[in-house]
Amino acid sequence: EAQAAYDIMSGIDQCAEFCGTGIIGGDTKRGPGIVAGTAIGVMDGRAPMLRSGAVPGDVVAVTGPLGGPAAALEAMDLGLEAEEARSALYTPVPRITEGIGLAASGAVSSCMDLSDGLGTALNTLCKASGVGMDVELDFIPREDYVEDIARKSGKPVRDLLLDCGGEYELLFTADRGRLGKIYEAEVPFHIIGVVNDAGRPELLEGGARSVIPYGRY
DSSP: OHHHHHHHHHHHHHHHHHHTOOOOOOOOOOSSSOOOOOOOOOOTTOOOOOSSOOOTTOEEEESSOBOHHHHHHHHHHHTOOOHHHHHHHHSOOOOHHHHHHHHHHSOEEEEEEOTTOHHHHHHHHHHHHTOEEEEEGGGSOBOHHHHHHHHHHTOOHHHHHHSOOOOOOEEEEEOGGGHHHHHHTTOOOEEEEEEESSSSEEEEETTEEEEOOOOOO
16 A cells, blocks of 8 residues: 555656646545545636636647547456556546647637547536537547457547546637637647537538536446
């Protein structure tokens, strides 16, 4: 147990150093294994990106490939090595630079992280903004190993992309006419859909349409 605590702190130190963040305190209690952290920051004069500004006609985009954490969990259940997938789960990279670039671009109408999964985030943005979204399954970026592990596990790829938390990419909406500002900010992104007035997110898959539920795990 002591080694596990040291390993956790080592990971926190490495991530904080990468992000230019200081660790200013901590507390320990005896308990059944809960670890919680709190991050505090300042906007430094910048306006925050909200969840509530998406409007019909905006594009829906993510900053990078998804499905890694879900693929890692499936791989562990199957007894597979899957080092790339495990890396996505165990050593994620917070999208700090991307977030700053998106905010500075002035082109983003709404944004949030994907720590609770894409399905939950899509529903959250729709509810906060009072809009709907059409999302193309084929447009959602994913690493090759996600497809491979989905086949081996018998799980639909869409489940690995939509249902699992632990993702560290950003989901955002933006005015299509202002995407050039995001390119100028050198933030990588993939357009996965479009905002509409349907009031809920829906997935387009091979000509079929289905409601995207909140993530299940």
